[in-house]
Amino acid sequence: xxKFEKFYFSGQxxxxxxxxxxxxxxxNILEQYFIVIGLLFLMxxxxxFLPMFFLGSTEMPVLIFAESFLAxxxxxxxxIIWIDFYFDVWIIxxxxxxxxxxxxxxxxxxxxxxFDKIQDISIEIFGLIPTILNFGDIYVQTxxxxxRFCFRNxxxxxxxxxxxMNMQTMVVxxxxxxxxxxxxxxxxxx
Amino acid sequence: xxxxxxxxxLMFLFGCFVASIFIxxxxxxxxxxxxxxxxxxxxxxxxxxxxxxxNLSVFKTLDLDKSFNFxxxxxxxxxxxx
Numbered sequence: 001x002x003k004f005e006k007f008y009f010s011g012q013x014x015x016x017x018x019x020x021x022x023x024x025x026x027x028n029i030l031e032q033y034f035i036v037i038g039l040l041f042l043m044x045x046x047x048x049f050l051p052m053f054f055l056g057s058t059e060m061p062v063l064i065f066a067e068s069f070l071a072x073x074x075x076x077x078x079x080i081i082w083i084d085f086y087f088d089v090w091i092i093x094x095x096x097x098x099x100x101x102x103x104x105x106x107x108x109x110x111x112x113x114x115f116d117k118i119q120d121i122s123i124e125i126f127g128l129i130p131t132i133l134n135f136g137d138i139y140v141q142t143x144x145x146x147x148r149f150c151f152r153n154x155x156x157x158x159x160x161x162x163x164x165m166n167m168q169t170m171v172v173x174x175x176x177x178x179x180x181x182x183x184x185x186x187x188x189x190x
Numbered sequence: 191x192x193x194x195x196x197x198x199x200l201m202f203l204f205g206c207f208v209a210s211i212f213i214x215x216x217x218x219x220x221x222x223x224x225x226x227x228x229x230x231x232x233x234x235x236x237x238x239x240x241x242x243x244x245n246l247s248v249f250k251t252l253d254l255d256k257s258f259n260f261x262x263x264x265x266x267x268x269x270x271x272x
Contacts, residue, residue, distance in 0.1 A: 009222045021222070061252055068245040072206055075241060079213045079234055086230075087220050100220075105212045108220070 009091055009098065011110070019167070022090040022160060024153040025135035029085040036078055043067050080105060090151050092163065095171075097140070099149065113149050115171040117142045121164055123157040140164065192253075199249060203242070210238055 004018035012018075047067060051060055087102035097113045118140055125136030136157045140149040154160060213234060221227030 006225065007222050010220075061248060065245065065248045065252055068241065068248055069202070072238070072241045072245060075234075075238055076206060076209050076213065079230075080209070082230070083213060083216050087216065089222065091222075102220075105209075105216060 009100070011098070012093075013095065017094045018091055019094060020092040020160070020163060022092070022151060022154050024085060024088060025130075025133065025155045027129060027133055027135065028153045029081065032081045032085075033078070036074055036081075039070070039074055043070060090154070092160075092167065094167070097149070097164070099151075111149070113140060113142060115164075115168040116175060118164070118168050119143050121161050123161050125157065138164075206242075210234075 004021060007018050007021065009018075047063070050063060084102055084104060087100065087108075089100050091098040091100070096115065099109075099111045099113070101107075101109045101111075120141040122139045122141075123136055124139070125131055125134070130136050130153075133155075134157075135153055135155045138151040138154060138157045138161055140151075142149060151157070151160065214231065217227050217231050217234070
């Protein structure tokens with residue numbers, strides 16, 4: 001638990017402890033970086049071969065200018081993808097699950113789920129690569145709410161499911177103990 | 191021709207600048223861990239500045255009229271039509 005002592009999220013309650021921070025599996029960001037890797041490869045190829053076959057000495061600065069400008073665009077694109085990945089996060093605390101969803105630069109939604117509202121948790125690992133790399137989706141069904149809380153492409157979903165279920169059991173037991181503590185003086189009084 | 195290209199180039203550069211501002215804003219505003227956000231900010235800004243400086247220096251050395259033969263092409267066109 002000490003691992004997340006230096007972490008803080010907006011809306012964190014006093015005394016609320018972060019237990020786990022979950023991001024999408026690294027394969028998910030790698031998938032998006034394939035385009036970037038392809039573009040960089042094309043850039044290197046064009047720098048190597050275009051001057052040999054097509055360009056003269058006067059056109060060479062234009063090619064270098066175009067490539068360096070493309071490099072700026074790629075660098076910005078790399079960080080837009082990284083922001084989408086890094087800020088799309090699920091935080092499991094000792095009180096609740098907070099889902100911070102980042103889509104590109106301009107869409108950001110934050111939702112939360114208390115452990116005592118959880119009714120059912122299911123996981124789905126679909127496809128060859130998710131099976132090999134052990135990542136998938138976790139669906140959390142809440143009480144009184146038809147919409148499911150979904151963790152997409154998270155690593156080791158079975159372990160996270162176990163963690164959520166343990167936290168739920170602990171919270172429910174704690175609540176029961178608190179209720180018993182509160183009503184026991186009343187019962188004794190009777 | 192050089193002037194038009196300069197204007198277009200500066201507009202694109204301004205677009206990159208705006209996108210960079212949004213990226214920096216997101217990293218500083220929404221990060222849940224200061225250490226990693228500082229590292230990423232330093233990395234992003236330093237590499238971006240290097241790339242922009244290099245790009246600007248290459249742009250300054252460009253002579254588009256010579257590179258693309260715009261003036262001679264225009265001369266040829268005007269010479270052939272009149």
